[in-house]
Amino acid sequence: MIPAMRSSRGTKPDQGSTGDFRSLITTPDAGQKASLSLSDGSRIAVIGGGPAGSFFGYFTLMMAQMLGRDLDVTIFEPKDFLTPGPGSCNRCGGVISELMVQTLAVEGINIPSSVIQRGLSSYELYTELGDVSIETPTKEKTIASVYRGGGPQDLVISDKDSFDAFLLRRAVEKGARHCARYVDRIAFEEGKPVLFSGEERLMQADLVVGAFGVNTWKVPQFEGLPFRYHRPRMTRTAIAEIALDPDYITERYGNSVQLFLLPVKNVLFAAIIPKRSYVTLCILGKAINRSTVDVFLAHPKVRALFPEGRLDRLACMCLPMMNVGAPRRPYADRIVFIGDSGSTRLYKDGIGGAYFMAKSAVKTVIMNGVSRKDFAGNFMPDYRSIRVDNRFGRFLFWVTSMFRKFGFLNAAMLEVVDKEQADPSDGRKILSAILWDMFTGNERYRSIFFRAIAPELVIKMTWSAVRHFFGGSHDR
């Protein structure tokens, strides 16, 4: 039996035990040559109901309904995203970029105010030599901060909803079935994948979508694939929730994300994101652990953001993994990997990346088919475009780390941004816009890179850097 099933459709996944399933297993290649396109009644199993899985379920059903086709989508997701604490949370800073907010609205997915913790419109950027404020280029408060699960462990104010619960509900409203089970194994019977939870056979599918992210304690095993599914390259990060008085948050943080490019060992960058009655600290870098969090929080610029410079207790804290290198091969016949278990954007906008790859997979399976040839020809170009873009991202983050490391570069950056911000006639504010886009999901790294090598900016930065270098003083 599949417990905890919320369904808006009639048919149910297969039930019953596995019996001696191993004798039935054949590889997709050895199986009978079934048609590798979806038809009415085809069954799709989505492993994971985070953003990637819910987007996939929602848009598949939307597109199928538009084309008058009847597809059966089951999303396997064991977490209850409304329970407070790390067990129900898809560990993340919870920043939804303005582009993502707008794109979803155009798609008819309006994030309700119960999900939005705070609307955000600016960044406060802290560096060793000084700080700058950078406003959203559109001057609109359109970035949203949300909780991915039910909020911190000791949550006291519960008048809120979770982003992942909201998306999963939208997929279910479209007609997807939600099954609250872990999937731990996929085998092939007569060329089609079959999902198992322990020894229990959950269902046979015409297509399996891997959307289980990188923070699962149960990576599903794929048996009989013509290649081995390699997990993405990952790095450890840190997230901490800190309870503060809502009025204090409004007064001290306002609608600004606090971004830190400080020379703290192993930290590439960090952000504090204001919510209603908590602020969320995210630290990205290398070999991050609990003591990195303590060292970071002890930095005077960080302490100054807390009442009387004191920080008594973390309400919740975890060290989640982050995808920093997509697996080379994200598909096989009847199987495709999306979201963090496939390819996502480096260090930012993972939710936007999940949306992009989910839609690419939806278009492929609905318009083309579910064979590896279909994925290679239609899904892979989008997948590769993210991988290529991340190479530009990696280079840009290396440059950013140089600004953090060398005082004369740090001072030059601050000087150029200060001048841009103070000059009302400078409509382009190139460096400010670049810094904004580096940390939000608005722009691809490739386009940021080409804006960063604009002669106008290179001349300004070089001139300022040379002056600070030979002047010896790194004051602004």
Ligand SMILES: Cc1cc2nc3c(=O)[nH]c(=O)nc-3n(C[C@H](O)[C@H](O)[C@H](O)COP(=O)(O)OP(=O)(O)OC[C@H]3O[C@@H](n4cnc5c(N)ncnc54)[C@H](O)[C@@H]3O)c2cc1C
């Ligand atoms: C420190 C940090 C901060 C971040 N901040 C942001 C941010 O501010 N904004 C942003 O856009 N992105 C951010 N990200 C990235 C973002 O969290 C991910 O890119 C995004 O969650 C990916 O979505 P997903 O659906 O692929 O995976 P996930 O969100 O990880 O969802 C996977 C789902 O699969 C389920 N699952 C796992 N295994 C199984 C199984 N065996 N069977 C059934 N279900 C299973 C899990 O329960 C989970 O719900 C951040 C990441 C980190 C590490």
